[in-house]
């Protein structure tokens with residue numbers, strides 16, 4: 225950008241469950257996992273143990289499918305009292321591979337929305353396995369529309385603050401769009417940025433856990449409503465269409 229600030233907005237998108245489908249498959253896999261462990265515990269018992277193991281592993285393994293798979297194995301050993309057999313263990317690893325092998329399925333309207341916002345600087349900010357997340361960006365066919373793609377370890381205030389600083393983004397002109405209040409909305413608001421919540425039809429329990437924070441944030445039913453909303457904001461902030469193209 226030749227050292228001067230971009231005059232439009234920087235619009236950053238979460239990836240999983242914002243640009244493409246994700247959580248639906250995690251949940252489908254978890255149902256199968258619960259069935260696999262039915263000889264030892266009921267579905268709620270399996271879900272509870274898996275959640276506890278996942279949470280205790282997060283600081284070491286971080287987010288992503290590999291972490292989820294290891295936690296499924298660890299929880300299975302616990303739930304079965306150590307009697308889980310090799311076939312079932314391999315089946316659990318297969319669940320992880322199935323998630324990794326899933327073709328990217330864009331959420332309805334994503335391409336049109338990115339086209340409509342082409343005057344702004346567009347980013348992806350996602351957390352999880354670097355390898356898997358970058359592979360999905362590449363497979364999505366959307367990579368060229370983004371100014372920056374950032375795969376981060378966690379989406380907390382410190383991480384967002386570091387990103388804004390490194391890319392010299394003014395928080396007043398930064399908008400984060402995503403399905404998670406915890407990861408996409410709250411930390412960005414805390415930094416003085418803007419956020420738009422676009423809920424996915426289902427949410428991972430951990431992402432739904434945001435300490436009951438009450439936030440006034442625009443919530444869209446579908447991503448398709450985003451260009452109109454941002455158009456209003458740009459006008460309000462004096463970022464007219466001509467301002468979006470710095471000479």
Ligand SMILES: [Mg+2]
Pocket residue numbers: 238239240241242402403404
């Ligand atoms: Mg998400």
